[in-house]
Amino acid sequence: MSEEQLAARIKEIIVETLALEDVEPASIETDAPLFGEGLGLDSIDALELALAFHKEFGVRTQENDENNRQYYHSVGSLVKFITDKQAESAASES
């Protein structure tokens, strides 16, 4: 899956998981902040997304990781987080 395809799928997951009415996945900007300003998500949304990403991509978000806020900053940062984690996982398996 290319980064663009992954970004598109993440946007779909955000809208589906959080049941965001009146939000089209394509309308979410890749580099716009997801929390606070921007899409206005909160910590409970982040938790629901973490579960959804684990289910979809097999990527686990660790509690107490000081970079979590950075990982969940935007769709773009989530793309990097997921691809990095998947690469780490592939490297450890090989």
Add this chain to the structure above:
Amino acid sequence: MVATATSRSSPVGGPVHVGRQAAVLVTVAVYSVLAPFGYAVLALLCLVWRRDPVRRARRLQTITSRAYRLMHGWLRLTRLVDFDWRSGADQLPRGACVVVANHPTLVDVTAITAALGGAISIVKPGLYRRAMIRPLLVGLGHVEGPGPDPIRAGRVVDDVVRHLEWGIPVVIFPEGTRSPPGGLQPFGRVAFEIACRAQVPLVSLGITCAPVYLSKERGPFRPPTRTPELRIEVLSVDRPDGSTNSRALRADCEARYRAWTDEVADGTSGS
């Protein structure tokens, strides 16, 4: 009281009452002397009652709420803050519930705890992890907050839901920080998720302090000329069930608070 004879102007937020400034200094001095003694007593009781955490938390909460009642009695006596914890106490819930409130002053949590007779709260990680304070906070049943890590909110929700089984109310300021004068910050969802998950009543309290004092803009050493009146009222009680969505509950609650804040502002400007 002749305010004009004993007041001088303050660079921010109106005149300051010199007599009350003296009362603030006396209060700070008394607190500085008594607080270490209070901490020592609580620490000792934490050790003595360590076998049963639920019973310990209930007992320590009762002691703390009485201490806060004394504190508010003192603040009333010295005319620093007029708050009577008995006023409207019969409207407040007892037992497990989530209490949310706006947060205009530094003494909101002590006022609510005094009125409720004890309350668990979510404490900032920086404070919760201080070695001297942590055993007391654990003993009282308080829960460490999520801090900047959004993923830790899940652990906070689980911890608070478990502590609600102890039958002690949980107080949460959904804005996460003090309210701006006459307004509100956006609400977070943790309190509402907890109420939905635990299926306990969600009690919304409205707090007013007029004139403004102990806010971010007006600190303790700049008391206003008129005695600030702190009031707490029950705005609503929601009873979430298994089908209630915390996002919708938060939106409804925040909308009610914003309407109430507008009403309060209109009343203030009209008076």
